[in-house]
Amino acid sequence: MGSPAEEPVENVMSEDGTRNSPAENRGLPATNGHSGPDRHAVSSGAAASRQAANRIGLYVHVPFCVSRCAYCAFNSEPLAGRDPAPYVDGLILDAKIARERLSRDTVFDTMFIGGGTPTILPGRELARLFTGVRKNLAIAPDAEITVEANPNRADRDTFALLRELGANRISIGVQSFDNAVLEKSGRSHSADDAAAAVEAARQAGFKNLGLDLIRGLPGESPESFRAGLETALSLAPEHISIYDLSIEPGSAFHRRREELALPDEEALCEMDRITARLTAEKGFIRYEISNYCQPGRECRHNLNYWRNRPYLGLGAGAVSYLEGIRLTNTTAADLYLEKLGRGEWPLASFEIMPPRARTRETVVMGLRTAAGARLTPEIREMYGDVLGRLADRELVEMEADRLRLTALGFRFANRVMAELV
Numbered sequence: 001m002g003s004p005a006e007e008p009v010e011n012v013m014s015e016d017g018t019r020n021s022p023a024e025n026r027g028l029p030a031t032n033g034h035s036g037p038d039r040h041a042v043s044s045g046a047a048a049s050r051q052a053a054n055r056i057g058l059y060v061h062v063p064f065c066v067s068r069c070a071y072c073a074f075n076s077e078p079l080a081g082r083d084p085a086p087y088v089d090g091l092i093l094d095a096k097i098a099r100e101r102l103s104r105d106t107v108f109d110t111m112f113i114g115g116g117t118p119t120i121l122p123g124r125e126l127a128r129l130f131t132g133v134r135k136n137l138a139i140a141p142d143a144e145i146t147v148e149a150n151p152n153r154a155d156r157d158t159f160a161l162l163r164e165l166g167a168n169r170i171s172i173g174v175q176s177f178d179n180a181v182l183e184k185s186g187r188s189h190s191a192d193d194a195a196a197a198v199e200a201a202r203q204a205g206f207k208n209l210g211l212d213l214i215r216g217l218p219g220e221s222p223e224s225f226r227a228g229l230e231t232a233l234s235l236a237p238e239h240i241s242i243y244d245l246s247i248e249p250g251s252a253f254h255r256r257r258e259e260l261a262l263p264d265e266e267a268l269c270e271m272d273r274i275t276a277r278l279t280a281e282k283g284f285i286r287y288e289i290s291n292y293c294q295p296g297r298e299c300r301h302n303l304n305y306w307r308n309r310p311y312l313g314l315g316a317g318a319v320s321y322l323e324g325i326r327l328t329n330t331t332a333a334d335l336y337l338e339k340l341g342r343g344e345w346p347l348a349s350f351e352i353m354p355p356r357a358r359t360r361e362t363v364v365m366g367l368r369t370a371a372g373a374r375l376t377p378e379i380r381e382m383y384g385d386v387l388g389r390l391a392d393r394e395l396v397e398m399e400a401d402r403l404r405l406t407a408l409g410f411r412f413a414n415r416v417m418a419e420l421v
């Protein structure tokens with residue numbers, strides 16, 4: 001089984017600011033006093049992509065948490081007494097710099113404040129963040145505005161403030177309802193805290209609420225997973241994300257990976273069957289590999305990613321995808337603020353995605369969803385007989401102009417994707 005020939009993505013600028021010749025060959029404009037492609041580069045793409053860029057997504061990263069979870073490899077750090085106000089100032093400056101580079105008619109129809117733990121910010125900082133972003137960027141009146149919350153920072157007053165500020169969707173990172181599993185995972189909250197967070201969000205008026213769970217944590221069994229999922233479903237969320245545990249380099253779990261009592265493959269398959277049965281019984285639709293929702297309650301922000309559409313990322317380490325250019329902000333919060341303080345666009349790197357790489361990404365991202373990817377003659381040509389072989393193994397199905405994962409393909413999605421990238 002092979003995969004299509006690799007077409008390298010051009011990494012045109014890295015953290016040290018060096019450029020490689022392909023960027024110059026492509027005539028990438030010189031910077032306007034900032035690092036990275038200037039306004040012209042981002043806002044003067046092909047007319048077709050300009051139109052698509054007018055309504056885009058917005059991600060805002062808050063990299064602070066109460067403590068570090070054992071599986072965490074995200075860009076986050078314990079707040080530990082640090083004043084978050086300068087970081088919020090930085091986010092607002094980041095939004096201002098972005099405004100200067102985006103086409104003037106850009107409207108954001110989703111905004112997702114994630115982290116980290118955004119609800120760790122004091123109320124005044126949350127208010128400044130919303131006001132500062134809205135002052136610089138046009139958030140559509142009907143935008144889906146999601147805030148991630150952690151049960152250890154989820155009181156009714158914070159949720160009420162978020163509603164007042166315009167948030168209309170809350171995503172609570174519960175991960176497990178088994179206190180022993182939570183403790184082994186370094187989570188600083190209990191199952192009861194998670195249920196209380198849901199109650200507080202409902203009391204504050206959130207009618208669109210998602211719960212995040214992790215499947216396959218150390219010490220978890222199919223029975224404890226089923227009990228946890230039943231508890232989650234009894235709280236009647238509109239959306240549930242269930243991610244399989246991944247032991248990521250840089251996490252505490254990775255450092256002690258030899259000692260972890262992880263569920264075996266058969267236990268994971270059983271958890272998969274439990275997930276399918278219980279979610280279906282409650283009327284949930286599996287609309288993406290790891291995401292389930294009540295009809296019409298898909299996360300619009302994440303759908304935007306899976307459809308490979310443009311988005312702007314603000315914050316340390318945040319990624320933007322604008323007119324075929326992927327831009328990554330500097331990861332370390334202090335360096336990110338330092339660059340902003342010098343009036344620079346706080347970029348670590350950017351990549352111009354060649355058309356075939358973009359197409360491939362559209363296929364791989366689209367395949368994550370139940371709707372699948374559009375099967376064009378170009379895609380058939382690009383993958384040759386790879387698609388037919390995946391279909392022979394009942395991992396994908398091709399119907400009219402759609403390419404989709406089968407139920408088996410959803411289970412082994414990583415293997416399918418590995419053959420398509």
Ligand code: SF4
Nearest residue numbers: 065068069072076116
């Ligand atoms: S709450 Fe999320 S971002 Fe924060 S440490 Fe835990 S896993 Fe990482």
